Amino acid sequence: MFTFTIDYFILIILASIGVIQLGALYGGLKGLLFSKSIVFTHFVGFSLPVTAFTWFFMTDSRNINDYAGGLDSNIQALLFFLGALTGWILTTILSFIINIHMKRKDLSPFEGLDSLKKTNYFNALIFNLKYWRSNWRLQMKRYLLR
């Protein structure tokens, strides 16, 4: 049960890193990419999920009932969420290190993911948090009820 859980968790982490790369590429979110090369990003985006699924299914028998060591649907959904979240965190850290010099001053606090077209994740996050810390009273009503 424990090994199965860990295996599934690793599968989702690896696959989600690849999928986020593809999503970021098609969304033009350069600050999230590991490389500026479209070919390399496609390679990482497709090869990571394919390798992860191949490893998962090749290493053990995966058609197991949940009471016999498999995962029930609730645990599976929870692990998927945690795995995708871990994949997202690893992506932001790695892309920050790779794109550390990607800094822009003309950011807007309302852009969200769109700001990653111009800068890396942590630069955008710090900019947003600074802005919202000093303007949250003023902006909250206007922004949320806009």
Place this chain on the structure above:
Amino acid sequence: MASTDEALFVAINGLVGQSHLVDEIVTLIVSDYLVPAGLGLLLLAMWFIGKSQNIREEYQIGVFVCLTSMALSNLAVLVINIFYSRARPFIDHDVNLLFYEPTDPSFPSNSIAATCGIAMGIWGVNRRLSIMPLILVGFYGLARIYAGIHYPLDIIGGAAIAALVTFFVFKLSKLVRPLLTGVLRIGRILCLA
């Protein structure tokens, strides 16, 4: 109707053993971890694609719709199973089983209702993007009949429930759109949406 359903099941499941390669592929497709995880990953990709903020917002609301459709389709199956419980094919028939023996009722197919809920949700957002998931879910359904764990009517029932639920979820999403947009705006503060 029931006899046709069973006859069709026997015909499809009777193909097991004729090709080792097909059996292996079906064993892979029918797994609880391939198609559901694949669709989940597609939703994750959908969160990021979209060249502008407005397009991305449509996709992100679509992700909420897909997840809600999946959850409500599962709930609908659960409610139906309180009133109606059909035994799995391997209980009543001599079946070539390629999967473990599930303990929940056969009709309607819970797995198909959930995965179809996601695929039809994607169809509501982007027709082109939904082609691959719909084909995948089609194979998933066929594989579950081939593997001996569902009758064809279970699959059709699961898909019909998902279609109905997704339709209502899309209608509902228009009503709660300001709430969803508000959630996305909060996500934008943390550069998550």
